[in-house]
Amino acid sequence: MPARHLALHVAAPERVAVALERLRAELEIDPGFPPEVTAEAEAAADAPPSPVPELDATDVPFVTIDPSGSHDLDQALHIQPDGEGYLVRYAIASLATFVTPGGALDREVHERGVTVYGPAGAFPLHPPALSAGAASLLPDQDRPAYLWQLRLDRAGQLVRARVEHAMVRSRAQLTYEQVQAAHDDGGALPVGVPEHMPMLLRTVGELRQKIERARGGVSLDIPEQRVEENDHGFTLTHRATLPAEGWNAQISLLTGMAAAEMMLEAGVGVLRTLPPADPRDVARLRRTAKALGIDWPEETTYSELLRTLDSAVPSHAAFLDEATLLFRGAGYLALGVGERSDAGEQEPNTRHAAIAAHYAHVTAPLRRLVDRYALEVCRAHCAGTEVPAWVLDALPGLPRTMARTTRRANAFERGAVDALEALVLERHVGEVFDGVILETDDGERDGVQRGTVAVGSAAVQGRVEGENLPVGERVRVKLVSVDVPERRTLFEVVP
Template sequence: MPSRQFALDTAAPDEFYVALARLRDELEIESDFPPAALAEAEAAVDVPLSGADATDVPFVTVDPPGSRDLDQALHIERDGEGYLVRYAIASLGTFVEPGGALDREVHERGVTVYGPTGSIPLHPPVLSAGIASLLPGEDRPACLWHLRLDGAGELRDVRVERAVVRSRAQLTYEQVQAAADGGRPLPAGTPADLPALLRTVGELRQDLERQRGGVSLDIPEQHVERNRHGYALSYRATLPVEGWNAQISLLTGIAAAGLMREAGVGILRTLPDADPRDVRRLRRAGAALGVDWPDGTSYAELLRTLDSAVPAHAAFLNEATALFRGAGYLALGVEEADEDADDDGTITRHAAIASEYAHVTAPLRRLVDRYGLEICLAHCAGEEVPDWVLAALPGLPATMARSTRRAGAYERGAVDALEALVLQGRVGETFAGVIVESDDGGKDGGRERGTVVLSSPAVEGRVEGADLPVGTSVQVRLVDVDVPERRVRFELA
């Protein structure tokens, strides 16, 4: 599911770091790698490169400033009336020995865990920020996707192969957006037509997404910064180029799912339709934030009208991540019944993407992507899927469910700590908001408990009162804030 993105723009008090340390302990998140896993990662420096030579293709990476774990490199060119998208994905299968100490540790971690003070990587930095990362000017092994599109952006042909690539530049979203808007050109040696082609292909794919009923959630980055009153929330609006770039990743994931269907083996990323209760909760949050949601307008239609440069819209988009609950993985080719999954009610599609879809574009940060890539590589080469991949498939959905739950719990706990930091020192103040839900089970001591979303600052917290008017604008008084315990509590004023 999409994640809320947040950053701490200033030094935080010690109690905030205490909160994160406690959270890591509670969730048993280890930052250090075992010596045996580190030794295998360091020995992988000497692994020889293999695959087709694609170092003549002028790939570039497009990421946030300062990124070192570069999973993807991109090149787009005209192809008759259509387009050829080449997408190079870091090849972790080159470096990780199946069944080894590093592989076991990566299975234990599952995903990179992100927080406001940095990330806890899936792989040791010697791999994730070093020899496996598609850093500029370096020859790197990659899983190279060749995606041919027609003039409308529809996928017409796909293949993936092992290759050696060399990125020409590490670009930021801001750089590419400025070039696409006619501003400063890209650095020398990078394709001058990349911004225009990325815009064209990205917008074509966005149109196709709308036509098939899909929706992308452009989640703005939430910042906590210090001011003279304490700490405040702000948002960094997403740029159009981030949406265009995301469409290339989605295109590749859709293509990968198609290859897995052809091969009869694979692992799909699935998502059920949004729970009506979550939609109703989001509608209430929209009321608290002043977001107009006309009757008869679906949440997908509404999301397309929002502008993350507007603070209320940005806060609403963060709340909208709740619509993506229930995401999971489905292994294909490991059970007799899975060929009839559609018929027996098993979910095979990703509701937000409105298509079957597979994770293959972020192997530095997600374990499952390495397996998806190896399946697609074998199928395109006309080879059998490796035994180590087949052996792992039945357990991968549970492994990823466990690891993504843990990462999600860390993210939610970190947000709770940030919101407590923002409200610190304001106990006794009254705020406007909307009760978005009340707990099931009736009253406790004559008082209901629920959740309130404030209008400003755009945070949520626990609320108590004799009768909680769900969906109604209310005034609430802040009665308790505890940063180390990640707690914010209100009562009806």
């Protein structure tokens, strides 16, 4: 599910640190790992890979492309021409090499489910010895990986896909900015990186984007929100996404779709699913567009609108942040885990509505538990071998585990957004803003309605009270109180 990218580009003020610590405690997110888990991870990191992958692909000049400062490097990429088409090689970190099924580490990552990200740091799924060490595809290190070979025709359509265990070696850890600069103006790349990599990434990425549009899929160009400090206090800004980020995302989507088709063919695995957007969420998003001054004609679908927006425009960036609500209802579906109990039961949804295809999570095993299992199903299918028992045993419970842990991560993210928006607003207590009522609570108390209002070009949201809250209408609201540690802001409607 897309998430709001929120970063604190200043030292965390004490009241924000208090808010985040209270939030972490409320959600029972453990900031560290038990000693036995750390010890098991460190022992696995120090041991040679077992078994050693039969395929040696260390001669392929892979590179990783990630945000600056990343250490948990899940994927490494190489693209080359292949006849009239292209060969995309995508190496994915092999956590199955390091995690013993049923061990202390395995039990801990099942409890965590996902890496939880926040504006002041992350709570990783795996201990650093693995997530930022032996399992990460760091440059100039031989690493076991799931090596995907994806053959595309000249139009970018997938012709054939295969995955197998291999040893790989990344030549460089690149940032999106480096790749974009190398593409745009010939900026220098590290020694060993193929000079045509940026152009090939663009070519394949844009072909896949064209295919995405044709099938009715949509990728959210979600910018990073930044909280910065100036002479007047804290402000909320957005960093526009780079084209290279979109090109790179298409490689991950391509791999996830190939994995889903493999698992459907095998009749076993786990899919990422999403129902069509709830009309109520679309209506709420239309109200957000109105608040931001974005024209959204009634006959235009949200996927058509999204393709017209530019994350470099602040109001568009804010809208793209809010568009993540259309991805509510995403879940996981385990395949091959038993028959339906009722012959008349409705067939489960197997598709991802936003991607407009079957899709599976396989490209982020350092940060997401389910990927480790899906990768192993695909490897076994391609090898013509039985899916390991430890995978089959876990599959029935994976959707529940991922639902529980993803809800917790999303709750932390929402709470962090609330805290930082309160920080930005606290110097404006007593001021009056233009806003739009997004939604209201059921009923009223003491003749007062309560709901949610969006204000300003950054679409900052807060609680609002008033005798009449006309949903979807522009209103004038006064900011009456802010409490950063409690992550609360309150507006009231004024004449």
